Amino acid sequence: MQRIARAALALLVAACAAGASAQTDYPRQPIRLVVTFPPGGSADAVVRMLVPRLNEKLGQAVIVDNKPGAGGNIGLSLVAKAPADGYTLGVGAAGALSANSSLYAQMPFDVQKDFRPVGMLAGIPFVLVGNPAVPAKNAKELIALAKAQPGKFSVAHGGNGTAMHLSTALFAQLAGVKVVEVPYKGSGPAALDALSGQVQLAMVDLPASLQQIKAGKLVAYAVTSPKRLPQLPDVPTMEEAGLGGYDSTGWFGVVAPAGTPPQAIAKVNAALNNALSDPVIQERMRELGVEPEPGKPEAFGAYIQSETAKWARVIKQGNIKLD
Template sequence: MAAPLARGKSARRRQLLLAAAGAALTGGTALAQAPSAPTGDFPNRPIRLVVTFPPGGSADAVMRMLVPRLNEKLGQPVVIDNKPGAGGNVGLSLVAKTPADGYTLGLGAAGALTANVSLYPQMPFDPVKDFKPVGMVAATPFVIVGHPSIAARTQRELIALAKASPGTLSIGHGGNGTAMHLSAALFAQMADVKLVEVPYRGSGPAALDAIAGQIPLALVDLPASLQQIRAGKLVAFAVTSAQRVPMLPEVPSVAEAGLAGYDSTGWFGVVAPAGTPAPVVARLNAEINAALGDEQIRASMRNLGAEPAPTSPEAFEAYIQSETKKWAKVIQTARIRLD
């Protein structure tokens, strides 16, 4: 799920996120193989990686694919510590309070690093001031699906159906405040339709209810829906990235299907406490990108519906800033608020 190519702002976001991925695909692997800046004896003890997702999820699974390679190259074990809760706020608040020495890192996503500051009245950390971005790990586009009984087969027909009966068509998503929730809100805003949003505890339950016909629509991640789409148990209207994805090449993007400029992907990446020395960040970034360039790891990630997305720390930081502004506008327009 690499962040997508599109025109204008979408293209610039794509360029920021996937410059390194493009180099890897063409054989350059500039980021992955570039010499690291001097880091002294770092690391000389185990590194704690606070994963803000529960065990077994796609983000947790991806990091467990990377850890053996990181252990080998860093010469020290990277120990995963799962700390889910409050849309990622629980885990990242722990990271923000640790010494800025590179020995405690966080795996955060769009929620905690960009959207939560607009969703929650109070935050336990400042996403900009309290962290130093190390690098993106993966991007995860979503897909808009429906039960086969729905009287639409394309996105244009779906929008027309929603406009014909405002406020009656429901769409399930992975939970209030999640990237799926915000993606559904952005779709409704850009399509100028009123949908009844139904929050679930994750993609899986939302997809299951769509398969069973309990809800007509759902906006879910690829792992929860891919096999059911291929089996004809769900209709796929569009993917939320700005271009098509390799896993569903026959399904257009939302932008391609008529909502120009729509671009929304889930993603997760590694951050360190603010003040972490630049050579330490550079070493960590180089080893993460090198692991993401491994073809076996890339294939395994794609099987989970995750597209490797190596970046430089600077590109990751710029992307976080642009996404924070983008989602603040969506949240304000949709009047979404979490306690």
């Protein structure tokens, strides 16, 4: 009996050692990175910009697998159902990871239960722009005009349920104005119609508007981020324009299936932060209109929770639904 007990103990110790070794040696095979955006956009470009550095730091190939659709729900559903071994990770945005739970009556996953945060990648600030024919020189004058003429001003944005849509709703709520929201299929078309005068205003990202702002063909009233942007140092934030507490930035980051070993999450997080802290990569990201956001998994998890609560309030107050 003693011999049997000793043999069983030896097997148990060996199994534990093997499990520990597997976690310590992670990764031992390529990593699938499910990206919930279509190829060619700024978010997809950022991910592909980071991949060579991730390959180098992790010692394995990181394979990008684009799975767009349903506001990010399709791609993240695949991640939620994947084995929790660190070899399938997902890149999701503010919609799927925070706002969609309030926008959709049914969700294919529970963000808090089905995922573990790995790290935030980038923030995407927006800017409220207007056609030069709008008789307002700054955001405070614009808000005063909109209050005096409820429903007169139309605001284009990048599509229902997008961060630009929610940024527009938050602007209207905090400013206490009634505007006509006009959804477009992306930031570019929204900016073009503001440029042509089809709509007076637009809530868009920097790549769609920066050139026209600098050329004086669009007026930049305020940026949605909590700090001024280096690309538009003279444009105030919404809070500086009088909307206390306004903070609406699009963002995206990496998550793993719940149950993924902490050692795997820590290694990927360290590789991400190494890439995101590189001045050359930071400059290239800013050229795409996004801000690098290195940080710890715990901070990213807390941010997801705070963003979920914030957008739940905005969506409820605006009675915004997608189904």
